[in-house]
Amino acid sequence: MNANVMTDAAPAELAQALVARFGSRSVLAEPADTLRYRRDWHGDVEGSAVAVLRPADTAEASAMVRFCAEAGLAVVPQGGNTGLVLGALPTSARAHVVVSTERMNRIREIDAADFSAVVEAGCVLGAIKEAAEAQDLFFPLSLGAEGSCQIGGNISTNAGGINVLRYGMTREMILGLEVVLADGTVWNGLSTLRKNNAGLDLKQLFIGAEGTLGLVTAAAIRLVPKPTRTETAFLALGDRNDVMALYALARRECCDLLSAFELVPPEGMMLAKEADPSLVLPRIAEAPAYALIDVAATGSLDLKPLMERFFELAAERGYVVDGVLAASEAQAADLWQIRDGMNEGQARRGVHLRTDLSVPPSKVAAFIEEGMREMARHLPDCLPVAYGHVGDGNIHFNVLPPPGLAREERDAQMLLAKKTLHAIVDRYAGGISAEHGIGRLKRDDFATRRTPVQQQVLAGIKALLDPADLFNPGCQMASPRDGSDVTVF
Template sequence: MSLASEPSAGAAGLNESQREAVLAAFAGVLDASGIIGGGSPDAARYLHDWTGDYGGAALAVLRPATVEQVQAVVRLCGEHGVAIVPQGGNTGLVAGAISDGARPAVIVSLERLNRIRRIDAANFTLQADAGVVLQTLKDAAEAENMLFPLALGAQGSCQIGGNVATNAGGINVLRYGMTRDLVLGLEVVLPDGSLWQGMTGLRKDNRGYNLKQLLIGSEGTLGVITGVEVKLFPRPANIETAYLGARSFAEAMALFGLARRVCSDLLTAFEVIGGECIPLAVLSNPATRVPLADEWPVHIVMELACSAAIDGRALLETLLAEAFEAGLLGDGAIAQSRAQAQAFWAIREDLVEGQARRGMHVRTDLSVRLSDVPRLIDQARAYVAADWPGWLPIAYGHAGDGNIHFNVMPPLGLAPERIREEGRRLLQGLYAVARDLGGSFSAEHGVGRSRRDVFLAGLAPNQRAAVRALKAAFDPQGIMNPGCLVPPVTNLDQ
C-alpha cells in the first residue's frame, strides 16, 4: 500500500553529469524559488500524500510562476527524457501526484499559478489559474454574490486544477454534478510544450470532438492544466440543513426518494453516516455533539438551498412531517443558524480526520445505482464479518449520488506489514462486491497509481485499445505522469 522510496531515486537512469545538466536547464527558465532539490527537506511535503500511505521520489520539485514557465519546463523535460508529475494541492488519495521513482522525474507544482483571472458576472463564469485553492475560488465567487458549488473536505488546500484533473466530486454532486459538469473551458500545456487554449465562455459549442472533456479526469497523463473557466450560479438566499436519525440504510434511501420528490432540485446534499462512524468523529474532535436524543444505526445530513422567493424551512418541515408519518425517520433536528448547520457538517468532516488519526486502514470509493446502496453496504458488511473478523467496517458517503465510502479499520495493534498485506486482499473483495452490483471502484477519487491495475483489468479489449491510442497520440514520449492511470505506452497491451 506504500510507494515509499529514497528521494534520490527520482534521478534513476541519470548519471551525475546528466543530473547536473538537467537541473541547470531548469534553473535557466525558473527563478531560485522555483526549484527545490529532490533530496531537500523542503521537498518532503511534495513527495508524500496527505494520508502518509504513499511516498515517492523526484529529481526536483519545480514551481513555475507563469504559464510560459510551465511550457518551458515541459519542453525541457521532453528534450531530456524526464518524466513530469503534475501536482496541485496534493490532497489526493490514490497516489496520482506522487512519482514512484521508476524513472527520472520532476514534480511540477502549480501552487504559484494562483490568480483569479476574471469574473464575468453577466456570463456567470470565472477564470482562474490552475493553482488557485478551491476555497479561494469559492470566496471570490461569493464576493460577487455568486456560488461555485464544488464542495470538498479538502477545499481549504486542494487546487482547482487538481479538482479538474481528477474530476472531483464532493457533497453537491446531487444538484450540480461532478467537476466536469462545472467546467466550461480549460487551458492546457500539452506534452510537446504547446498551449491548448479552450476558454471561450460558451455554454453551447458543438464543434467536433470535445477535447475538454477528455482532459478532465485524465489525472495529468495527457497534459498540464494551467487555467480553468468554471460556471457560477446565483448564490442561494436560504439554506436549510437537517441532521436526522434512521433505522437502516434502506430507510435512509427511501427518505432520499421522498426528499427528491418533495424538494426536487432544491435538494443539494444528502449524506449518510453509519452509526459506527461517530466515535471516529469524536476521536478527531472530542467536543462533537450529535443533535439526536438517542443512538441511531444511520445518521443523515441533508441540505436544500433556494432563493428568497421560496420558503425553504416550510418545505423542509413538510418533508420531515411526511417522513415521520411514513415511518422513515426516528429523530431529527433542523439547524437554527449557520453555526449550527456547520456543526452538523463538522461531524461528517471530522470522521474522515478521525480515521487518519486511528491509523492505516482500507479505503474505498464505491458507487452503485441508488437502488443498490443498501445492498452494497449489507453485502460488504457481511463479507468483512465472514472473512475478516476483528476488522471494523464503516460506511458513509454521498448516498444521493450512489457514492459510498466503505472503509475498514484493522484490529488495533496489528503490525503495519500485516495491515498492508491483508488490506490488499480485503480491498479486492470489496471491489468484487461493487462489481457484482454493476458498480464502480472509483466514484470520485480517480484511479491514480494505487488503482491502475484494477482499472486496466476491467477494460474490454476495444476499450484498452482506445486508451492506448489516446495516450500515444497525446504523449508519444510517455513523459506525462507515467504509471498513473495507465502503465507506460509500451506496456498497455500487457
C-alpha cells in the same frame, strides 16, 4: 547545459540545470524542501523526484515542459496534493519531476453578468468560492479538502463532492481549459460559451485524465446564483435499509432544491469526535444510520416549512425516528463537521483501506448490508465504516484494521477486504472509482476491468497526445517509465 543533452545526466546534474534555467524560486531540489510534494496526503506513502518545478505563469509552465521533454524527464503534475489514489506521487529520483501549480493562483476574471470566471490551475478551491460569493455568485464544487485542494487537481480528477446531486461532477462546471501539451505547446480553449457545438469538445479529454495527457494551467468555470437560504437536517433512521426510501422521498418533496444527501454511520460521529474533541454532536437518538441533508435556494422561497413537511412524512412512514433541523449557521457547520471530521478521524487511526465505490442508487442499501456481512465473516476484528453520497450511488466503504498488527498482517487483511468489496461491486455492475480517480493505487484493478476495446482507445489517445509518455507515467495505466516500487493494497 542544454536540455537535449541531459538524457544521461545524474539527478544532481539535472536539478542543477533546472535551477540554472528557471531559478531557485521556481525549482526546489533539496530533499527537505521537496518532501511535502513527494508524500501523499495522509503521509502513508513517500516517493522521490529530481526536483519540484513551480511555474509562475503559463509561459514558464510551457518552457518547463519543453525542457523536460528534451531532457527525458517525466512530468508529474500536482495541485494541492490532496488526492487519495497516489495520482500525483512522483516515483523515480532519476527520471521524474513534480510540476506544482501552486504559484499559478490568480483569478483572472469573474464576469457576474455571464455567470462565469477564468481561474488559474493553482487557485485553491476555497478561494474561488470566496471570490465568487463576494459577487453574490456560487461555485458549487464542495469538498472536505476545499481549503487546500486546487482547481487544476479537481479538474484532472473530475472531483465529485457533496453537491453532485444538484450540480453534477466537476466536468459539468467547466466551460473551457488552457493546457500545456507534451511538446510545450499551449492549447488555449478558455471559452466561456455555454453552447459551442463546433466539433469534438477537446476539454473533455483532459478532465479526469489525472495529468496523463497534459498540464492544465487555467480553466473557465460556470458559476450560479449564490443561495440565500439553506436548511440542514440530521436525521436518525430506524433501519439502514430505509436510506434509499428516505432519499426518494427527499427528491420528491424537496425537488431540485435538494443539494446534498449524505449517509453517516454511527461510527462516523465517534471518529469525528476523536478528530475534534470540541465538536458539538447533536442530541439525537441512537440509530443504525443517519442522513445529513441540505436544501438550498435563492430568492424569497421559505425552505423551513418544506423541510418540516418532509420530516413529518418521513416519520409517518417509519423511515426516521428522530431528527435535528439546524437552528443557525453555526449548528449547520457542526453537523457538516461530523461528515468532514470522519475522514480525519480515520486518518488518525493509521493506515487503512479507503474505497471509493459506486453502485446503482437503488442497490446502495443492499450493497452496504452485504459488505457488512462479508466484513463480519472474514475480518471480524476490523472496523468497517460505510458512508457517502447515496443519492448518486457513491459509497466510501472503508475498513480500519485493529491496532497493533504487524505491517504484513495488516496489509494482508486490507487486501482481503478490498478483494471482497470489489467482488460485491462487480456483482452489482458497479465501479471501483466514483470520484477519486484511478491514480497508481487503483491502476491494476482498473486494468483487470478494462475491455480490449476500451484499452485500445485509451492507449491510442495517450499515444497521440503524449507519444513519449512524458506526463505522469504509471498513473491510470502501467508504464516502464514509472519506476515505482510503492506497495499499495
